Amino acid sequence: MTVRIGVIGTGAIGRDHARRIEKVLQGGRIVALSDVNAASAEAVRADIAPDARVFASGEELIAAPEVDAVLVTSWGATHEQYVLAALKAGKPCFCEKPLATTAEGAKRIVDAEVALGSRLVQVGFMRRYDAGYVALKKVVDSEIGAPLMVHAAHRNPTVPEQYVTPMAIHDTLIHEIDVLRWLLNDEYVSAQVVFPRVSSHSHSQLRDPQIILLETKKGVRIDVEVFVNCRYGYDIQCQVVGEEGLANLPEPMSIVMRKDARQQNAILTDWKDRFIASYDVELQDFLKAAANGTASGPSSWDGYVAAISSDACVKAQETGEIVPISLPERPALYN
Numbered sequence: 542m543t544v545r546i547g548v549i550g551t552g553a554i555g556r557d558h559a560r561r562i563e564k565v566l567q568g569g570r571i572v573a574l575s576d577v578n579a580a581s582a583e584a585v586r587a588d589i590a591p592d593a594r595v596f597a598s599g600e601e602l603i604a605a606p607e608v609d610a611v612l613v614t615s616w617g618a619t620h621e622q623y624v625l626a627a628l629k630a631g632k633p634c635f636c637e638k639p640l641a642t643t644a645e646g647a648k649r650i651v652d653a654e655v656a657l658g659s660r661l662v663q664v665g666f667m668r669r670y671d672a673g674y675v676a677l678k679k680v681v682d683s684e685i686g687a688p689l690m691v692h693a694a695h696r697n698p699t700v701p702e703q704y705v706t707p708m709a710i711h712d713t714l715i716h717e718i719d720v721l722r723w724l725l726n727d728e729y730v731s732a733q734v735v736f737p738r739v740s741s742h743s744h745s746q747l748r749d750p751q752i753i754l755l756e757t758k759k760g761v762r763i764d765v766e767v768f769v770n771c772r773y774g775y776d777i778q779c780q781v782v783g784e785e786g787l788a789n790l791p792e793p794m795s796i797v798m799r800k801d802a803r804q805q806n807a808i809l810t811d812w813k814d815r816f817i818a819s820y821d822v823e824l825q826d827f828l829k830a831a832a833n834g835t836a837s838g839p840s841s842w843d844g845y846v847a848a849i850s851s852d853a854c855v856k857a858q859e860t861g862e863i864v865p866i867s868l869p870e871r872p873a874l875y876n
C-alpha cells in the first residue's frame with residue numbers, strides 16, 4: 542500500500558522529509574502540503590511533489606479524505622494543535638521534536654492517544670535510529686559494565702538571531718534528553734544548568750555556551766555542553782563511562798588526508814548531513830507502521846517525558862538551582 546502523506550510546515554526539515562518520501566523511501570507519496578507561508582508550500586510542490594495539493598491550513602489538510610497520514614514539521618509551538626487534530630481524525634502522525642513546547646501540551650496529546658486506545662504518533666527523535674547510537678547502545682548494554690557517567694556535547698556552528706537561551710533546551714538539548722534515557726534505560730531525577738563565560742559570537746538574548754547536568758534514577762551523572770555558536774562545525778559527542786570501560790559515539794565517516802605538512806579530516810557543518818541516514822530510517826519506519834494504521838518508534842510518551850525534563854532544565858537555567866524531575870506513571874499503551 543502507498544501511504545498518502547500530507548506535510549504541514551515546508552521549511553528546512555519539512556522540505557527535506559518531503560524529498561526523502563518522494564525520492565528515497567518506499568511506500569509513501571506526498572499528496573498534500575501546507576505552510577503559513579503559502580509560497581513555501583508552493584515551492585516544495587513545484588520542486589518535489591508536483592501532483593500534491595496545497596491547503597490553506599493544516600486543519601484542512603488533516604481533514605482531507607485523500608490524506609492517510611500527516612507529517613508535522615512546522616515551528617515547534619504549532620505542533621500540539623496539529624497532532625491533536627490528527628488524533629481526532631484517527632490518522633497516523635509523525636511530529637518533529639518537540640511534541641509540544643510545554644509538558645501540559647504534551648500531556649494533552651498523551652491523554653488523547655490513550656483515550657483512543659492505540660498508538661498513532663511517532664516523534665522525530667531520529668538519533669534512536671542512528672547507526673552510531675545503536676552501536677553505542679549495544680556496547681553500553683553488554684560490554685562496559687554499569688554506566689556511571691556520560692560526557693556529551695551538542696555543538697552547532699551558528700544559530701539564527703531568534704534563537705534565545707531557553708531554545709538551547711527545547712530545540713537542541715532535547716535530542717540528548719531523549720537519546721540518553723533510551724541509551725541508559727534510565728530516567729532523570731534532577732537537572733542543573735551552569736553558564737561559562739559567554740561567547741562573543743552570541744547575542745544579548747542567548748547565553749551560549751551552557752552546561753546541563755542531569756542525574757538519573759540509577760545515579761548516573763550526565764554533563765552535556767550545548768554550544769550553538771561554536772563556529773567550527775556541527776559536532777555531536779557522547780562518551781559513556783562504565784565500571785569496566787568506556788565507549789564513545791563513533792565520529793561520522795571522514796577521509797583522513799595528509800597534505801601541506803598537515804594531517805586533516807573534514808568536520809560536518811549542517812545538521813541535515815550529520816543524521817541524514819537516520820532521518821531516512823525513522824521515516825521508513827513511520828511509513829511501514831502508517832500503512833497498517835498505527836505508529837511505532839519514539840512515542841507521545843517519550844515526547845511527554847522530554848517535555849517534562851525540558852521544563853525542569855529551563856527552570857534550572859532561570860533559577861541556577863538543582864531542579865527535581867518526577868514523572869507520572871507510564872500508561873500501559875506505552876509499555
Ligand code: NAD
Pocket residue numbers: 549550551552553554555575576577578581599614615616617619637638639665666667712812816
Ligand atoms: P523552518 O523554520 O525552516 O520551517 C518551519 C516551517 O513551518 C516554515 O516554513 C513555517 O512557515 C512553517 N510554519 C510555521 N507555523 C506553521 C503553521 N502553523 N502551519 C504550517 N506551517 C507553519 O524550521 P525547521 O528547521 O524546518 O524546523 C521545523 C521543525 O523541525 C522544528 O520543530 C524543529 O525543531 C524540527 N527540526 C528537527 C530537526 C532534527 O534534527 N530532528 C532538525 C531541524 C528541525
Ligand code: NAI
Pocket residue numbers: 549550551552553554555575576577578581599614615616617619637638639665666667712812816
Ligand atoms: P523552518 O523555520 O525552516 O520551517 C518551519 C516551517 O513551518 C516554516 O516554513 C513556517 O512557515 C512553517 N510554519 C510555521 N508555523 C506554521 C503553522 N502554524 N502552520 C503551518 N506551517 C507553519 O524550521 P525547521 O528547521 O524546518 O524546523 C521545523 C521543525 O523541525 C521544528 O520543530 C524543529 O524543532 C524540527 N527540527 C528537527 C530537526 C531534527 O534533527 N529532528 C532538525 C531541524 C528542525
Ligand code: ISE
Pocket residue numbers: 697712713716769812
Ligand atoms: C534543530 O532544530 C535540530 O533539531 C538540530 O538537530 C539541532 O542541532 C539544532 O540545535 C536545533 O536548532
